[in-house]
Amino acid sequence: MTFLRRHSTALLWLLFAIVPVAFYSIPLFSRNATIHWDLADVTYPAQKFFSDSLRLWKLPHWTPYLESGIPFLADPRTGAWYPLHWPFFAIGITPKTMVWELALHMFIAMSGAYLLARFLFKRRGPAILGAMFYAGGGFFAAHSTWLGQFEAGAWFPWLLWAALKALESGQQRWTALTSLTGGLIVLAGNASAALESLVALICVAAVAIATATQAWKRALLLIVSVTVIALMLGAIQVVPAIQLHSQSHPAPSAARFQIGGLATVVAADYYSLISGLYSGPDEPRQYYLYSGLLVAPLALAGFVRRERWMLLLAMIVPTAIFDAALRPPGDAWFPAALGLAMTATSGAIWIEYRLERPHVWVALCALTAIDLWFWNSYKNPLVFAHATFAEVYGQSPAELDKRPFARTWAPYVPVGLGPADGSLITRTEVAYGTGLAELDRYTAYLADVQKNPKLLNGLGVTDLLLGRNQRSENPESLGRVSAPPRVEFVPDLSAALAALATLDPANVAIVEGPAQNLTPSVQRAEISAYTGDSYRIKYSAASNSLLRIAVPCYPGWTAAVDGEETATVPVDEALIGVFVPPGDHEVTLEFHAQWFLLGLSLSFAGAIAVVLSLILASDSSSNER
Numbered sequence: 001m002t003f004l005r006r007h008s009t010a011l012l013w014l015l016f017a018i019v020p021v022a023f024y025s026i027p028l029f030s031r032n033a034t035i036h037w038d039l040a041d042v043t044y045p046a047q048k049f050f051s052d053s054l055r056l057w058k059l060p061h062w063t064p065y066l067e068s069g070i071p072f073l074a075d076p077r078t079g080a081w082y083p084l085h086w087p088f089f090a091i092g093i094t095p096k097t098m099v100w101e102l103a104l105h106m107f108i109a110m111s112g113a114y115l116l117a118r119f120l121f122k123r124r125g126p127a128i129l130g131a132m133f134y135a136g137g138g139f140f141a142a143h144s145t146w147l148g149q150f151e152a153g154a155w156f157p158w159l160l161w162a163a164l165k166a167l168e169s170g171q172q173r174w175t176a177l178t179s180l181t182g183g184l185i186v187l188a189g190n191a192s193a194a195l196e197s198l199v200a201l202i203c204v205a206a207v208a209i210a211t212a213t214q215a216w217k218r219a220l221l222l223i224v225s226v227t228v229i230a231l232m233l234g235a236i237q238v239v240p241a242i243q244l245h246s247q248s249h250p251a252p253s254a255a256r257f258q259i260g261g262l263a264t265v266v267a268a269d270y271y272s273l274i275s276g277l278y279s280g281p282d283e284p285r286q287y288y289l290y291s292g293l294l295v296a297p298l299a300l301a302g303f304v305r306r307e308r309w310m311l312l313l314a315m316i317v318p319t320a321i322f323d324a325a326l327r328p329p330g331d332a333w334f335p336a337a338l339g340l341a342m343t344a345t346s347g348a349i350w351i352e353y354r355l356e357r358p359h360v361w362v363a364l365c366a367l368t369a370i371d372l373w374f375w376n377s378y379k380n381p382l383v384f385a386h387a388t389f390a391e392v393y394g395q396s397p398a399e400l401d402k403r404p405f406a407r408t409w410a411p412y413v414p415v416g417l418g419p420a421d422g423s424l425i426t427r428t429e430v431a432y433g434t435g436l437a438e439l440d441r442y443t444a445y446l447a448d449v450q451k452n453p454k455l456l457n458g459l460g461v462t463d464l465l466l467g468r469n470q471r472s473e474n475p476e477s478l479g480r481v482s483a484p485p486r487v488e489f490v491p492d493l494s495a496a497l498a499a500l501a502t503l504d505p506a507n508v509a510i511v512e513g514p515a516q517n518l519t520p521s522v523q524r525a526e527i528s529a530y531t532g533d534s535y536r537i538k539y540s541a542a543s544n545s546l547l548r549i550a551v552p553c554y555p556g557w558t559a560a561v562d563g564e565e566t567a568t569v570p571v572d573e574a575l576i577g578v579f580v581p582p583g584d585h586e587v588t589l590e591f592h593a594q595w596f597l598l599g600l601s602l603s604f605a606g607a608i609a610v611v612l613s614l615i616l617a618s619d620s621s622s623n624e625r
Helices: 002-006 008-023 025-029 037-055 083-091 095-121 124-135 138-142 147-169 172-187 191-208 215-233 235-247 259-265 295-305 309-325 334-355 360-378 389-393 440-449 493-502 596-624
Strands: 463-465 471-473 487-490 509-512 522-530 534-541 545-552 557-561 564-566 568-571 575-580 583-591
Touching: 008 025, 008 095, 008 124, 008 360, 025 095, 037 083, 037 095, 037 389, 083 095, 083 172, 095 124, 095 147, 095 334, 124 334, 124 360, 138 147, 138 334, 138 360, 147 172, 147 191, 147 215, 147 334, 172 191, 172 215, 172 235, 172 596, 191 215, 191 309, 191 334, 215 235, 215 596, 235 596, 295 309, 295 334, 309 334, 334 360, 440 493, 487 493, 493 509, 509 545, 509 568, 522 545, 534 545, 545 583, 557 568, 557 575, 564 575, 575 583
Parallel strands: 487 509
Antiparallel strands: 463 471, 522 534, 534 583, 545 575, 557 564, 557 583, 568 575
16 A cells, blocks of 8 residues: 555556557457548548658648649648657558557546646546546547547646646746647647637636636736747648638538437437437537436536536536537537536545545446446447458559549549548549548539539549449540630639539630730640649740649649749639740749748747746746745
């Protein structure tokens, strides 16, 4: 017993390290289990592509391997700049390493929830129980395939713990730690989760200082400092994402809050998800909230006990706000899940007092661990698939055409050819994709392909994939660079979009902008060099002409003729065009991320601010001693 008391803290952190590995033991160590859904279809290919690109000493600001080309690093969902991904990038990304990322963040969620519960209620044993309720709960089970939300939820209790310490002590180091945690939440890549974390922080801070006379100034300074520095730390991701958002608007989720979904908090199979006969609303991941059989009675006891009940309620309020107005129900659940877990911690203390058994928490922890592992890991189809990766996703898309300037189109994301975004892994150029950077202009262009298949010719599609074994070449493809014999000018985007319905790219190009007197006459246009984000095109023309480059139009593409910069114009609503003079010349077309350096500079400044804050706080503490 003396040994246990002496080393209790070390043993506790060892327990927190072991529990996530045990919780994810099946997908971690079984050959007949693997990641699936968005974690495999979107996140795994994105992380592997970024890791492989770094090994080639290249930052992939643009990639041609999805949607005919996307600004890859501008999309926060790639997770490229989140520091806890970097060791995995160095090791090499595989489906198994994705599960280790989940296990790591379960450890972070457990340790943060424990620290918060210990701060609130000063009891170690019940705090461990609260940590289990949160880290093993339904939010993390349902979001095992949505890594950005999972990671934001893992850091959320750390944010509140550091903020409450800052409000209580007024010490600068806790403000710096809160800001650092906020920056990690931003870098996790889910904007709505970051916004909800800020709203929850404001609610908790407001309640925490409600009875203080002058503390509101401290709280206001904390909120402003954390917001500014967190955004600065995340600027390397946020600033390019702002530009991307101006060009891309993902379809909103159809999921809406339904009161019946709350039943899953205490009844894991309420909608028959576990038994395989799901009967609930569409998108089951948004309606799975199971937090343990004991969480409701213990939370009720916690509210009866009334210790810090307003603060606990403040954690739950943001979920109600976001459910009602801003986002799908499951995504918004993590503040409420933390509030319930903390309230259940208080309830466990109440049970100890009532039963006069100070170690009853041990039995409660054991029951909760078994309960949550069974429903939220072992039996849960949301967490992993009970099959090998090859059995779930078939063969990799290596059979797709990888000839220079080949581009494959399919009317849907093909199954049986690897993950949905697996073309990133095999570096195969395709005209489809899912989950990342769906540019508005390009999305509208593809939508018109159903009515006007000739648009595929202008897109440079060389191969049509109409089924698992229905692959054919497109002999009418105009190639990656083409020179339309006629140009029509339209005043704006809406007019260009309307023209797509009847457009034949072989005969005419649609250009947005003032009319010019052109008599196009290009005898030759060929690509002499290509790297995915740059082209060198040699051409011969008898008069002023237009070159159409089958690359999605996006800010950052610049053109030059024989080294002299020239403008690019939107062609055929979604593609890039360059006006060229007569004669024999060379056009260079290159992509440069416009706002990346600004974001990098702000992130660097934010990191310096945090480090200086910690150093100054350390010096201040030393002087006080």
